[in-house]
Amino acid sequence: MTVPEEGQQSDGRPVIAEFVGTTKRFGEVLAADRLDLRIRRGEFLSFLGPSGCGKTTALRMLAGLEAPSEGRILIDGQDMGGAPAHARPVNMVFQQYALFPHMTVAENVGYGLRQRRPRMERAEIARRVERALETVRLSGFGPRRIWQMSGGQQQRVALARAIVNEPKMLLLDEPMAALDAKLRGEMQMELLSLQRSLGITFVLVTHDQQEALSMSDRIVIMGQGRIVQTGTPRDLYDRPANRYVAGFVGQANIHEGRVEALAGDGLARVALGGGLSVTVAAPFAVTVGMAVEVAVRPEALRLSSGAADGADAMVAEVLHKTFLGEHIECLLRHEVLGQVQVNVPRQAERSLQGADVGARVHVLWDHGCGLILGRD
Amino acid sequence: MRIYALSVYLFLYLPIGIIALFSFSAGRSASQMQGFSLQWYGKALSNPFVIDALKTSATVAFTSAVLASVFGTMAALALAGMKGRLRALFDAMVYVAIMIPGIVIGIATLIALVTVFDGVNPWLEPLTGYRLSMGFGSLTAAHVLFTMSLVIVIVRARIEALDRTLIEASGDLGAGPVATFWQVTLPLLSPAILAGFLLSFTFSFDDFIIAFFVAGSETTLPIYIFSSIRRGVTPEINAIGTMVMGASLLLLVVAQVMLRRAGGNNRT
Ligand SMILES: Nc1ncnc2c1ncn2[C@@H]1O[C@H](COP(=O)(O)OP(=O)(O)OP(=O)(O)O)[C@@H](O)[C@H]1O
Ligand SMILES: [Mg+2]
Numbered sequence: 001m002t003v004p005e006e007g008q009q010s011d012g013r014p015v016i017a018e019f020v021g022t023t024k025r026f027g028e029v030l031a032a033d034r035l036d037l038r039i040r041r042g043e044f045l046s047f048l049g050p051s052g053c054g055k056t057t058a059l060r061m062l063a064g065l066e067a068p069s070e071g072r073i074l075i076d077g078q079d080m081g082g083a084p085a086h087a088r089p090v091n092m093v094f095q096q097y098a099l100f101p102h103m104t105v106a107e108n109v110g111y112g113l114r115q116r117r118p119r120m121e122r123a124e125i126a127r128r129v130e131r132a133l134e135t136v137r138l139s140g141f142g143p144r145r146i147w148q149m150s151g152g153q154q155q156r157v158a159l160a161r162a163i164v165n166e167p168k169m170l171l172l173d174e175p176m177a178a179l180d181a182k183l184r185g186e187m188q189m190e191l192l193s194l195q196r197s198l199g200i201t202f203v204l205v206t207h208d209q210q211e212a213l214s215m216s217d218r219i220v221i222m223g224q225g226r227i228v229q230t231g232t233p234r235d236l237y238d239r240p241a242n243r244y245v246a247g248f249v250g251q252a253n254i255h256e257g258r259v260e261a262l263a264g265d266g267l268a269r270v271a272l273g274g275g276l277s278v279t280v281a282a283p284f285a286v287t288v289g290m291a292v293e294v295a296v297r298p299e300a301l302r303l304s305s306g307a308a309d310g311a312d313a314m315v316a317e318v319l320h321k322t323f324l325g326e327h328i329e330c331l332l333r334h335e336v337l338g339q340v341q342v343n344v345p346r347q348a349e350r351s352l353q354g355a356d357v358g359a360r361v362h363v364l365w366d367h368g369c370g371l372i373l374g375r376d
Numbered sequence: 377m378r379i380y381a382l383s384v385y386l387f388l389y390l391p392i393g394i395i396a397l398f399s400f401s402a403g404r405s406a407s408q409m410q411g412f413s414l415q416w417y418g419k420a421l422s423n424p425f426v427i428d429a430l431k432t433s434a435t436v437a438f439t440s441a442v443l444a445s446v447f448g449t450m451a452a453l454a455l456a457g458m459k460g461r462l463r464a465l466f467d468a469m470v471y472v473a474i475m476i477p478g479i480v481i482g483i484a485t486l487i488a489l490v491t492v493f494d495g496v497n498p499w500l501e502p503l504t505g506y507r508l509s510m511g512f513g514s515l516t517a518a519h520v521l522f523t524m525s526l527v528i529v530i531v532r533a534r535i536e537a538l539d540r541t542l543i544e545a546s547g548d549l550g551a552g553p554v555a556t557f558w559q560v561t562l563p564l565l566s567p568a569i570l571a572g573f574l575l576s577f578t579f580s581f582d583d584f585i586i587a588f589f590v591a592g593s594e595t596t597l598p599i600y601i602f603s604s605i606r607r608g609v610t611p612e613i614n615a616i617g618t619m620v621m622g623a624s625l626l627l628l629v630v631a632q633v634m635l636r637r638a639g640g641n642n643r644t
Contacts, residue, residue, distance in 0.1 A: 065544050085547040098545035102563045111559075115550035165549065 013040040016168060016201050017062060021071035024057050024225075031057040033225040034071065039169070039203060044195050046204045046212040048248070049222035055205040056095075058222070059171050062203065064088045076168060086115070091162035092171040096178070097154050099146045105157050106142030109133060112165040132164035135194065152183045163194070169201045176211065188215055209249050213237070221245050239283055242374045246295040253298060254373070255337050259290045267368060270294055274336030278312045281371040296370030298343040303330065303351045304362045311364040316340055318359050321352075328352065332363060392621065399614035406609040416615040426616060429600035433581050436512065436596060440519035441576035447520070448527025448576075449569050453561075455528070456535045467532075473525040482589035485518040486510075489590065510592025518590045519580040526579070527572035530635070534568035567634045574631035578624045 017039040024032040031054045039045055047055040060066040061073055064085035073080045075088060091112065099108050110129045113120050133139050136156035141149070149157060155175060162170055175191075176184040192215055195202045206212050212219050213233040221228045221236065221244075229241040233249075240246035243254055257270040260277055268282040270292060280294050307313040316332035319339075327343045330352075334340050340363060344352055355361045399417070403410025420426050455466055493508045501507045542564070546556040584598035591599060597620060601613055 063548055065548070084552075085544065086550050086552050090548075092545070092548045094541050094545055096539075096541065098539065098541040100542060100545075100560060111546070111551075112549035115555060161549070 013042065015039065016041040016076060018074040019058070019061075019071070020074065022058075022061060022068045022073055023070040024054075024061060024066060025069045030225045032061065032068075035227055037220060037227060037230065039201060042199050042201055043217040044192070044202045044204070044215060046206055046216040046219045047222055048206055048209060048212040048219050049228075050207060050248070053222045054225040055207070055222055056173055057225075059092070059173055059203065059205050062169070063090055063092045063171055065092075089167055090169040090171055091165050091167040092173065093155075093158045093162050093175045095173045095175070097158040099154060099157055099161070101146055103146070104142065105133070105138070105144045105146065105149065108146065108157055109142075109160045109164055111161060128164055129160075132160040135163065136160045136190075152179055152187065155179065155187065159191075159194075163198060163200070167200065169203060170195075172202065172204045174205055174207070176206075176208075184211075191215065213249070219249075221248060223248075239281075239371060240295065240373065241283075243293060243295070246373060251298050251341065251343075252295040253301070253337075253340055254293055254295045257292055257294055259286050259288050259292055259372075261288060262286070268372065270372065272337060274334075276312065276314050276336060278365045278370065279367040281368060283371055284374065286372060293373045293375075294370050295373050296365065298329070298341040299327065299345070300366070300369040301340070301342040302348070302364040302366070303342055303344060303355055304364050305354060306362055308364055311366045313362045313364050314340075315360055316363050318355050318357050318361060321355075321357065330355070332361070334363070395614045396618045396621070399611055399618045401611050401614075404610065406611050406614055416611040417619070420612045420615045420619070423612070425595075425600060426597075429595045429597045432512075432594050433597040436516050436519065436587075436594075437577045437580040440516045440523060440580045441573050443516070443520045444523040444527050444576040445569055445573040448524040448572060449531050449565065451524065452528045452531035452535060455532060470525045470528050473522065474529065478522070478583065478585035479589075481518060481522055482586040485514070485521070485586070486589040489514050510590055511594050514590045514592065515587055515594060515596070518586050519576075519583065522586070523576035523579050526575050527569070530572045530575070531565060531568050534565055538564060567637050571631040571634040574627045574634070578627045578631075582620065582624055 015038045019035040019037040022032060022035040023030070033054075035058060047058055049055050057066060061068055062075075064080065064083055064087070067082060075090065080088065100111065103111070106126075106129050109132055110125045113125045113128060129142065130139065133142060136159050138153065138156050138160065141153070141157075146154065146157070155178070158175070172191075176187050179187060188211060191202075204212070204215065216233060218230060218232055219236055220230045223244050229236060229245045231239075236245060236249045240249060240252070246252040246254060255272050257272040257278075259268050259282075260271045261269040262282075263269050263279055266282055267279055268286055269277055269279050271277045272294070278294065278296075280296070286292065302311075304313070314334055314337070316334040316337075318330060319333050320331040322329040322331075325346075327345045328349065330342045330344060332340045332342065342363060398406060398409055400412050400414065401409050402413040402415065455463060455470075458466070489510065493510075497507045538561070542560055543556055546560045547553075551559060582598065583596075584602060587594075587596050587599055588602075595603075597616070601616060604613060
């Protein structure tokens with residue numbers, strides 16, 4: 001199922017690039033399946049999805065490193081057709097950086113400027129290279145050889161080599177994948193502030209949902225070569241279109257049920273079986289009797305020793321508790337629903353009193369929490 | 377085990393070592409050490425026939441190595457762009473060319489060239505007063521034929537190991553295919569090409585068998601040594617042999633170092 005882009009009308013920012021029914025086949029493999037997407041000027045857009053879902057292929061088609069089998073790619077309103085990579089106003093940061101080993105840092109960064117015709121003056125190139133190196137906090141490293149740079153520094157060189165050309169779009173293919181967790185966090189912040197200060201459109205490919213959620217203006221969720229859902233991080237988290245998105249962005253309890261009644265305000269009452277019903281959001285029109293899937297985030301559920309107003313309660317057995325710092329992850333078993341996960345925040349730790357492994361506790365599902373998922 | 381290995385090395389290198397040793401002899405016998413002197417080196421380097429042969433060898437070696445490097449690199453690049461059966465066929469043919477014994481290449485080149493010359497000369501001579509014959513050209517061509525395969529194999533290995541994304545990155549940064557070739561592909565291949573050049577040079581410089589057939593009136597250093605041996609061996613021959621060997625070893629070591637460096641470039 002493909003969900004229309006949210007907020008397309010409300011956001012008046014001009015479109016900088018567009019996929020129009022873009023398809024890419026590698027022999028039998030359908031790496032990109034009829035992609036339709038508008039990328040807006042100045043936004044930070046992420047492609048998010050599991051390995052092999054076609055994220056890199058989509059990015060490479062934008063860069064001109066791969067030609068679409070069908071459909072078109074527009075950049076700044078112009079059909080890119082068969083335009084080769086060197087004729088496109090975009091630059092890419094490659095996953096393994098792809099720095100030229102036979103050049104110094106400065107020569108690497110200046111490479112794009114040296115290709116300009118008419119030629120740019122040497123002094124001007126040197127000036128811009130130095131400024132780009134400053135931007136990525138590597139001033140003074142110009143004369144070094146590539147192999148004298150650490151992984152994180154190489155990554156910055158790759159970044160400088162791309163932004164020095166002032167591209168209309170910067171494409172990044174998992175640029176942080178090779179960095180350790182701490183460095184990755186730092187680079188994410190730097191990348192974000194760089195994007196804000198340069199005002200360049202960034203298109204990032206990642207399979208790290210945390211990275212996508214924390215950095216992006218919008219996220220494109222991909223699965224098996226197709227765009228599954230596009231939206232802001234909040235949209236995707238609060239209103240996942242289907243099971244795939246709900247499971248991929250954050251954690252979710254997903255249960256089968258049947259619509260029992262419409263509750264107004266975009267809410268519906270869904271029977272989950274065993275006499276248990278819950279009130280959830282219905283993002284699209286549903287009818288009574290319809291079989292649906294509902295999803296609820298583990299942190300939206302609460303544990304309690306008894307029932308409460310404004311919430312549906314079910315009794316479940318505690319299977320397992322894991323302390324994760326800011327919250328405690330509880331796995332429970334309910335006779336009808338099977339496994340249910342509840343994340344209890346530290347400040348609500350008191351609700352866990354008596355909830356030892358093997359004990360039976362009340363799980364509270366507040367009215368309006370969770371939502372009905374579309375079928376994929 | 378040790379003893380066996382030692383004997384093998386002795387068997388291989390003792391004769392060569394003795395030649396080198398005897399070249400410093402002060403006596404007239406090539407097979408006896410009588411005192412120490414550098415006189416035979418002096419003799420060899422002041423012998424005009426030796427100097428001429430050395431010049432011929434060096435010219436042929438340099439010319440054929442340059443041609444082999446250029447054409448071999450071009451062929452390797454073309455092969456890398458080819459796919460499927462045709463590529464496998466050409467690859468196999470390159471290896472076959474390396475494996476064919478020098479004597480076969482020599483005879484085959486001789487017969488082929490003689491046939492061509494006999495066919496062309498009756499037309500060419502009345503028209504231009506010039507006739508094709510065996511000599512510098514045929515010798516260089518025969519050497520290129522063989523050494524080009526060496527260059528192809530070495531450069532091919534380097535191309536296979538080349539990081540494709542470097543080429544893509546160059547394109548992404550605005551360089552067209554030609555600019556990418558000169559600025560990225562060629563510099564990255566250059567250690568392998570240079571190694572191929574040095575190997576080709578060494579091969580051509582040392583070659584006797586092919587030269588024996590197709591050199592015509594030209595006298596290369598190996599041919600000179602061969603013909604002077606028939607007039608009796610003096611320590612002068614030992615001195616020449618030692619110098620040729622020393623130069624060849626030096627070039628081989630340089631070629632090895634270049635190849636090692638080519639491999640090292642890959643790591644980044
Ligand atoms: N050059 C190619 N030749 C053949 N198949 C390819 C090629 N490039 C990609 N594919 C296939 O296309 C599909 C999508 O690949 P792609 O590299 O776009 O995935 P990805 O989402 O970037 O995955 P990852 O997160 O692992 O990088 C995969 O099934 C892959 O095997
Ligand atoms: Mg990828």
